[in-house]
Amino acid sequence: MTMLRTWAVAAMCLLSVLPCAARERYAVQGASCDGYPRLAIETMRGMCAGLVAGPTVQDPARELRLPRSLLQLDADTWLVTDLGRWDGSRGAVWKLRTRPEEGATLERLIDGLHLPHTIARGADGLVYIGEMSRIVRFDPTAAAPAETLEPVVTGLPDNRLHTHRHPLSSFVFLPNGDLLVNVGAPSDQCDGEGSRTDAGLCAESEGESDAASLRVYPRIGDGRWSQEYTVxxxxxxxxxxxAMHSSGTVLQAENSYDFQSRWVPYEELNVIEAGRHFGWPYCTATSNATPAWPDRAAWCRSDAHATPALLLPPHAAPLDMLWYDGAMFPALQGRMLMSWHGYRSVGGRIASFAVDARGVPVPDAHPRFPVYGAGFRAYGAVPAATPVVLTPGWNRSAGLRPQGSPVGMAIADDGAIWVADDRAGVVIRLATDE
Incomplete structure (x- = not known):
């Protein structure tokens, strides 16, 4: 199957959600996982995967459509963002209440959102949501949370599926309260008609739209942010x-180009520095020009191109990362966790990396990456690092599980690792296996 056809099948599954997802569900097996139904996911020693909410082989009922990110409110209460569908304003925020051995209840707090993805608690105690074209906030403690919904940042690109390849909005709060917001690239390689400026550069990234960038929206006090941004x-x-490490380092994990090859291009982990250009759409990996921009080869090899701090496996599709700071898994303390959402044989994993004082993964001398059905494969390129995989058996197994599609992660107060699997419509809790 060609990559184009594979992508089309995946897109149809996401658009329809239920018909494709219904083909593969997780099976619940035997003893519980720390009080939650145990799922047939193979994990690292001393860990197990428990079902918090979502359909299974035994109970196919599905409420969450495309769950993406998680935020804990208290010991028993979480918020979950749900894209709903990839078209229209069908996204939602759910309140998830759960206790071990008592099951979960879901309450839809807010409806009618456009592709809600990132969720975070602000310093003001309000909850902030990244939608397709704006960032909003609401009061989760209000009697009617939806009535408190208000815009914070507006005017982000009003992206539409099939006309803009990367429509989701992500953000982090900087130490001074400013908002750092992503704006994805509209295309794969900026190679369509009218894609070049008079200077021969990509009109999408170097033009007025400032696509494929990170924007800073300054906080101006009184719970307000300027609508004027800097790149x-x-x-x-x-x-x-x-993500931002406690040291203040800002890291970005790049979902790289959609080349047909299974083994290229590598995804990237970038340490963000003000004023730098990280290569899209001209460069891939550390110094290679993309097929659409061979005339930029010398630029890609120059210091003007900020090279990746780490190469990541090809088509892994990293969608979230954080640093473990819980008490449940002492061996993971301080390590970076990263969700790999990709549908190919490298994806469907949660990977873990040792990091330096800045929170940046430490490269290996002979790095390797995991491939379902083929063990570990040598990178053949640097810098890269061999991960410790928390979920080594999350590939498709008929009757037991679909291939994992992890998106957002969160560390619970008790140190458990919570994960949203959007294609399967489930929330999973990784805990100690006693």
């Missing part, structure tokens, strides 16, 4: 995976 960095194709 912090350019040349970033898709910055859905965006």
């Amino acid at each position: 912090l960095a350019r040349g970033l194709r898709n910055s859905v995976a965006l």
Whole structure:
């Protein structure tokens, strides 16, 4: 199957949601996982996967359509963003209440959202949501949370599926309260009609739209942010995976180009520095020009191109990353966790990396990456690092599980790792296996 056909099948599954998802569900097996129904996901030693909410082989009822990100409110209460569908304003925010051995209840708090993805608690105690073209906030403690919904940042690109390849909005709060917001690239390689400026550069990223960039919206006090932004960095194709370490380092995990080859291009992990250009659409990996921009080869090899801090496996599709700071898994303390959402044999995993004082993964001398059905494969390129995989058996197994499609992660107060699997419509809890 060609990549184009594979992508089309995946897109149809996402658009229809239920028919494709219904073909593969997780099976619940045997003893519980720390009080939750145990799922047939193979995990690292001392860990198990429990079902919090979502359909299974035994109970196919499905409420969450495309769950993406998670936020804990208290010991028993979480918020979940749900894209709903990839077209129209069908997204939602759910309140999820759960206790071990008592099951979960879902309450739809807010409806009618456009592709809600990122969710975060602000310093003001309000909850902030990244929608397709804006960032909004609401009060989760209000009697009617939906009535408190208000815009914070507006005027982000009003992206539409099939006319804009990367429509989701992600953000982080900077230490001074400013909002750092991603704007994805409209296309794969900026190679369509009218794609070049008079200077021979990509009109999408170097033009007035400032696409494929990270924007800073300054906080101006009284719970308000300026609608005038500055561009912090350019040349970033898709910055859905965006995180800030406690040291202040901002990291971006790049979903790279849609080349047909299974083994190229590598995804990237970038340390964001103000004013730098990270290569899209001209460069791939550390110094290679893309097929659409061979005339930029010398530029890609120059210091003007900010090269990746780490190469990641090809088509892994990293969608979230965080640093583990819980008590449940001492061996993971301080390590970076990263969700790999890709549908190919490298995806369907949660990977873990040792990091330096800035929170940046430490490269290996002989890095390798995992491939379902083929063990570990040598990168053949640097810098890269061999991950410890928390979920080594999350590939498709008929009757037991679909291939994992992890998106957002969160560390619970008790140290458990919560994960949203959007294609299967489930929320999963990784906990100690006693």
